Amino acid sequence: MLLATGTYTRRRGTARTIDPATGHATTPTWAEATITANVQPLSPEQLSRLPEGDRVRDPRLVITRESLRTVDASSGAKLPADRVVIGGTEYEVVSVEQYTAILPHYEAVVMRVAEPAP
Numbered sequence: 001m002l003l004a005t006g007t008y009t010r011r012r013g014t015a016r017t018i019d020p021a022t023g024h025a026t027t028p029t030w031a032e033a034t035i036t037a038n039v040q041p042l043s044p045e046q047l048s049r050l051p052e053g054d055r056v057r058d059p060r061l062v063i064t065r066e067s068l069r070t071v072d073a074s075s076g077a078k079l080p081a082d083r084v085v086i087g088g089t090e091y092e093v094v095s096v097e098q099y100t101a102i103l104p105h106y107e108a109v110v111m112r113v114a115e116p117a118p
Helices: 044-048
Strands: 002-004 008-012 030-034 037-041 060-064 083-086 089-099 105-112
Touching: 060 083, 060 089, 083 105
Parallel strands: none
Antiparallel strands: 002 037, 008 030, 008 083, 037 060, 060 105, 083 089, 089 105
């Protein structure tokens, strides 16, 4: 178990602007925020539910009071998932469950990304 107090998230903004030189939409920038989280390896049961290819991407369980976002393909904006940096390594949020009883918190499964976000 690791209490990651220096963990921070990266969330891509939703605002797009038009580059006056090219007339094309620009990619929104990443905003960073520091969070406190408990980071744990997945249990054997949780690992067995993952597709085989995802098991080698160093999946972790992140427990935090901060809301985390997965890919939102259902909205027209198609916002990318939040990324969490743990010990200098960047992970992408792939699933989130919200718990509201007794101690409200979020449990997110994150997986290591192959390349850092631009």
